Amino acid sequence: MSSQAQLLFVDDEPLILKSLSLLFSESYTVFTAGSGTEGLDILKRHTIDVIISDQRMPHMSGVDFLRLAKEISPNSIRILMTGYADLQAVVDSVNVGEIFRYVNKPWNTEKLKETIRFACTVVEQRRAMAKLHTTAIPALKTPSAEGVSEFELLFVDSNPRHLEQFKDFFEPKYRTHISTHASEALSIIPKHNIAVVVADSALGEIDGADFLIAIKEKYPNIVTVLMTSSQDAKQAIRMINEGQVYRYLVKPFPRESLRLTIESAIIHFKLLRQNPSANLKAMEKSFFRNPESSARSIEELLIQLRNNISIKSIY
Amino acid sequence: MIDYKKIKKSLKRALKSIEQMELLEELMKAQQTGQLPPHLSPRMLASEFSIATQQFIQQLQLPVSSEPSPPASAPSNGEPPPMGYEEWLKKLQMRQGGQPIAPAPSAPSALSSGAGVDEAIRQSEARLRTIIDATPLGICITNADYIFEYVNKAYADIYGYHPSEMLGKPFTMIVEQDKVDFWRDLHDKYLAGYKEIRGEWNTVHKSGKKLTILADAARIVGADGKPKKVTFVMDVTELSKLREESRLNEMQMMQTEKMSSLGQMVAGLAHEMNTPLGFVKNNIEMLEAKNKETKELIALYEKLRSQIMYGSPNDVALLLSQIDTVSQKVKNRVWQESDSLFRSSVEGINRIQDLILNLKNFSRLDEADFKPTDINENIESTLKIAGHLFKGGIQVIKEFSPLPPVQAFPAQMNQVFLNLITNAVHAVDERTGRITIKTMHQGNSVVIKVIDNGKGIPPENLKKIFDPFFTTKPVGQGTGLGLSIAYKIIEKHGGKIEVQSQVGRGTEFTITLPVSGSAQLSTTKQGVSSPFADSPFAE
Numbered sequence: 001m002s003s004q005a006q007l008l009f010v011d012d013e014p015l016i017l018k019s020l021s022l023l024f025s026e027s028y029t030v031f032t033a034g035s036g037t038e039g040l041d042i043l044k045r046h047t048i049d050v051i052i053s054d055q056r057m058p059h060m061s062g063v064d065f066l067r068l069a070k071e072i073s074p075n076s077i078r079i080l081m082t083g084y085a086d087l088q089a090v091v092d093s094v095n096v097g098e099i100f101r102y103v104n105k106p107w108n109t110e111k112l113k114e115t116i117r118f119a120c121t122v123v124e125q126r127r128a129m130a131k132l133h134t135t136a137i138p139a140l141k142t143p144s145a146e147g148v149s150e151f152e153l154l155f156v157d158s159n160p161r162h163l164e165q166f167k168d169f170f171e172p173k174y175r176t177h178i179s180t181h182a183s184e185a186l187s188i189i190p191k192h193n194i195a196v197v198v199a200d201s202a203l204g205e206i207d208g209a210d211f212l213i214a215i216k217e218k219y220p221n222i223v224t225v226l227m228t229s230s231q232d233a234k235q236a237i238r239m240i241n242e243g244q245v246y247r248y249l250v251k252p253f254p255r256e257s258l259r260l261t262i263e264s265a266i267i268h269f270k271l272l273r274q275n276p277s278a279n280l281k282a283m284e285k286s287f288f289r290n291p292e293s294s295a296r297s298i299e300e301l302l303i304q305l306r307n308n309i310s311i312k313s314i315y
Numbered sequence: 316m317i318d319y320k321k322i323k324k325s326l327k328r329a330l331k332s333i334e335q336m337e338l339l340e341e342l343m344k345a346q347q348t349g350q351l352p353p354h355l356s357p358r359m360l361a362s363e364f365s366i367a368t369q370q371f372i373q374q375l376q377l378p379v380s381s382e383p384s385p386p387a388s389a390p391s392n393g394e395p396p397p398m399g400y401e402e403w404l405k406k407l408q409m410r411q412g413g414q415p416i417a418p419a420p421s422a423p424s425a426l427s428s429g430a431g432v433d434e435a436i437r438q439s440e441a442r443l444r445t446i447i448d449a450t451p452l453g454i455c456i457t458n459a460d461y462i463f464e465y466v467n468k469a470y471a472d473i474y475g476y477h478p479s480e481m482l483g484k485p486f487t488m489i490v491e492q493d494k495v496d497f498w499r500d501l502h503d504k505y506l507a508g509y510k511e512i513r514g515e516w517n518t519v520h521k522s523g524k525k526l527t528i529l530a531d532a533a534r535i536v537g538a539d540g541k542p543k544k545v546t547f548v549m550d551v552t553e554l555s556k557l558r559e560e561s562r563l564n565e566m567q568m569m570q571t572e573k574m575s576s577l578g579q580m581v582a583g584l585a586h587e588m589n590t591p592l593g594f595v596k597n598n599i600e601m602l603e604a605k606n607k608e609t610k611e612l613i614a615l616y617e618k619l620r621s622q623i624m625y626g627s628p629n630d631v632a633l634l635l636s637q638i639d640t641v642s643q644k645v646k647n648r649v650w651q652e653s654d655s656l657f658r659s660s661v662e663g664i665n666r667i668q669d670l671i672l673n674l675k676n677f678s679r680l681d682e683a684d685f686k687p688t689d690i691n692e693n694i695e696s697t698l699k700i701a702g703h704l705f706k707g708g709i710q711v712i713k714e715f716s717p718l719p720p721v722q723a724f725p726a727q728m729n730q731v732f733l734n735l736i737t738n739a740v741h742a743v744d745e746r747t748g749r750i751t752i753k754t755m756h757q758g759n760s761v762v763i764k765v766i767d768n769g770k771g772i773p774p775e776n777l778k779k780i781f782d783p784f785f786t787t788k789p790v791g792q793g794t795g796l797g798l799s800i801a802y803k804i805i806e807k808h809g810g811k812i813e814v815q816s817q818v819g820r821g822t823e824f825t826i827t828l829p830v831s832g833s834a835q836l837s838t839t840k841q842g843v844s845s846p847f848a849d850s851p852f853a854e
Contacts (some may be wrong), residue, residue, distance in 0.1 A: 015663065018594070020594075025599060025648055054590075056586050083585055083586035086582055106596040
C-alpha cells in the first residue's frame with residue numbers, strides 16, 4: 001500500500017486512546033482525539049478513512065460528534081464503540097449518525113481489526129468510484145408531484161389496520177404492498193421493484209428484526225426500516241451490525257417522520273444502485289465471500305443467517 | 316340544640332383525614348420493614364372519628380358511664396394525642412358557657428319520681444328518637460347478651476337490613492361468622508370496661524359483601540339498670556378501597572423512580588467499568604503477543620549458545636540474523652511502551668476494584684440496619700458512585716468537618732445524597748459548574764449542605780419541589796419522586812431538609828440530622844403493630 005489508511009479514535013479516556021493507537025499503529029496511521037471538538041478539528045485537516053468514537057463523553061456525545069463528522073467527511077465509515085449506551089443513543093446512532101457498526105467495550109481485538117480492515121477497503125473503493133464518476137452521490141431529485149414513483153414500498157406488520165393506514169398514506173405516489181406475514185412478504189419482493197421494506201418488530205411467529213436482517217442478506221440493495229414499540233437496545237444493536245438497517249423507528253411516530261424516512265430511504269436506494277461501494281452489506285458479502293443464499297423459505301434463510309453470524313469474523 | 320353543622324364538620328374532618336393519610340410515609344416504613352401496613356394509620360382516623368361521636372353523645376346528653384375512654388395511643392407522627400373524653404367534654408361545656416356537668420346519674424334512680432318527670436322523660440325520649448333516626452351516623456345499642464336493643468335507620472342501611480330485621484337479634488349477624496367468638500369476647504370486655512372499640516373493623520353486609528367500618532362506642536346504663544353498649548358506625552369501605560388503590564399507585568411510582576435511578580446508575584457504572592476493561596484487556600493481549608516474541612527470542616538465544624560451542628560459524632551467523640529479525644520485531648512501540656502498558660493496566664484494574672468497593676459501600680446491602688453512621692464517609696462513597704456525572708468541567712468542593720456518628724440507615728442516607736448531588740449536577744453548567752458539599756457538627760445536630768451555582772429554582776417551584784411527582788424535567792426523564800423520597804427519608808431520621816434558591820445564582824439544600832437519632836426510627840420496627848385490620852389496638 002502506497003499510503004496507509006488513516007484512522008481516528010475519539011475517546012475521553014486517554015488510556016483507551018493509547019491502548020488503541022498501539023494496537024493499530026503498525027498497520028495504520030492513527031489519530032486520536034480526547035473530545036468530539038478535537039475530533040472534528042482533525043477531520044477538517046486530514047482525510048480519515050474510519051472514525052471510531054466513544055458515546056459517553058462530556059460536552060459532545062459520540063452520536064452528536066458522528067453526525068457532524070458525517071457532514072465534514074461523508075465518505076468516512078463511522079463506528080460507535082462504547083462501554084454503555086442507552087436505547088436512545090443506539091437509535092440515534094442509526095438514524096442520525098448512520099453508523100456502520102456498534103461495538104461494545106471491552107472489544108474483541110480480532111473482530112475489531114477485521115471490521116476496520118473491511119471498512120478501510122470500502123472507503124478505498126468509494127474514493128476510486130468517486131474519481132471515476134465525478135458525482136459519487138446521485139442528484140437527489142424527487143419524482144415530480146403528479147408522477148407515480150417507479151419505486152415500490154413493502155410494509156409488513158401483524159396489524160392489518162396499521163397496514164391499511166400506511167397504504168392510504170403512501171399511495172398513489174408509491175405503489176405500496178402490504179403483508180401481515182413474513183413469508184408472504186418474502187414472496188412479494190422478487191415480483192416487484194421494491195426499494196424499501198418497512199417491518200414491525202413483532203410479526204407473530206418471526207421476529208421482524210430477523211426478517212429484515214434476512215431481507216438485507218438476500219437483497220442487499222433493498223433499504224430496510226424497522227418499526228418497533230418495544231424498547232430493546234440489544235435488538236437495535238443487532239439491526240445495525242447484522243442488518244445494516246437504514247432507520248429504526250420507535251412507534252408511535254409522527255406521520256411526517258415516516259414520510260421523511262421513506263423519502264430519504266428512496267434516495268439511499270438510488271445511491272446503493274448507482275454506487276455499489278455505498279452498499280456496505282453487498283461489499284461485506286463479496287469481501288468475505290459469503291455464499292449466495294439458496295434458501296427458499298424465510299425459515300431456511302434465518303437458519304443460514306444464524307450459522308453465518310456465528311462464524312463471522314467481523315462485528 | 317343539636318349542632319348538625321358541628322357533627323357534619325367532624326365527619327368531614329374524619330373524611331379529610333383519611334384522604335390526607337400520608338401514603339408515602341407508610342410506604343417508606345413498609346420498605347424498611349418489608350411489611351405492608353394493612354391500613355394506613357387507622358389510629359389517626361379513629362381519633363378524629365371518636366371526637367365526632369363523643370360530640371354526638373354529648374349533644375344527645377345520653378347518660379354515659381363516667382369512665383373515660385382511654386385515649387388512643389399517641390400517633391407516631393408527633394401530633395398531639397386525641398383528647399380524653401372527659402377533658403373534651405369539659406372543654407365543650409366551657410365553650411358553650413355552661414358549667415361542667417357531672418355525668419348524668421344512672422337512669423333508674425333519677426327517673427323514678429313524679430309525673431312531671433315522666434312527662435319530661437317522654438318528651439326527651441321522643442326528641443332523642445327523632446334525632447337518632449335522622450342522623451347519618453349509624454347508631455345501635457346492644458346489651459350484655461349481644462342483642463340489638465336499638466338500631467337507627469342509618470345503621471340498618473349500612474348493613475342492608477330494615478331495622479326490624481335487626482332488632483332483638485344478636486349483633487354477631489353483621490360480623491364474619493368464624494369470628495363470632497372474638498366479637499362476643501370483645502363485647503364482654505368492652506362492657507366490663509377494659510377494651511376499646513375505636514377504629515376500623517371488618518364487618519359483613521346482608522349480601523355477604525365485606526364492609527370496612529369506622530366505629531366508636533360508649534357505655535351507658537339502660538333503663539333496666541344494666542350496662543349497654545352504644546356503637547357509632549360509619550361505612551368507609553369505598554374510602555379504604557380508594558386508599559388501597561392510591562397506595563398501589565404510589566408503590567408503582569416509587570418502583571419506577573427506583574428503577575429509573577437504578578437504570579441511570581447502571582448505565583453510568585457499566586460505562587465506567589467497561590472503559591478500563593477495554594484498555595486493560597487490549598493491553599494484556601498486546602503484551603501477551605510481545606511475551607510470545609520474547610520467548611521466541613530466548614529460545615533462539617539458547618540455540619545460539621549451543622551453536623557457539625558446537626556449531627559451525629555459518630549456523631551461528633544464521634541464528635544471529637534470526638535473532639536480529641525477531642528482536643527488531645519485538646522492539647516495536649508496544650515493547651517500548653510496555654512499562655506504561657503494565658502500569659496503566661494495573662491502574663485500570665484498581666479503578667474497577669474501586670468502583671466495585673464503592674458500589675458495595677453505596678448500597679450497604681450488608682448493613683441494612685439502623686446504626687451509627689459516618690456521614691462524611693457516606694458522602695465520599697456516594698460521590699465516587701456519582702463520579703461519572705462530573706466528567707465535564709464540574710468542580711466538586713468538599714468541606715467536611717469531623718462528625719460524630721449519626722444513627723441512620725446508611726443506604727437511605729446515600730440515596731438522599733445521590734439525589735441531591737444528581738440534582739446539583741443537572742442544575743449547573745457543564746463547564747463552570749461548582750458543587751460544594753459541607754458537613755458541620757452543630758450542637759446535637761449534624762448539618763449537611765449541598766450548594767450549587769446552577770440555574771436556581773424559581774420561587775413558584777420552590778415550594779413544590781418536595782411534592783411527590785413534581786418535576787420540571789421532560790416526560791420520561793424524571794419521576795418527580797426523588798426529592799419527596801429524600802424528604803421522607805430525612806423526616807424518618809428525625810431530621811429536616813430545607814432549601815434556599817435564587818434564580819441564576821444557585822441552590823442550597825440543608826439537611827439537619829439529630830446525632831442521637833430519633834425516637835421515631837427506633838420504634839419503626841414495632842410501628843406496624845398488627846397485620847390484622849380488626850385489631851387496631853393490639854400492640
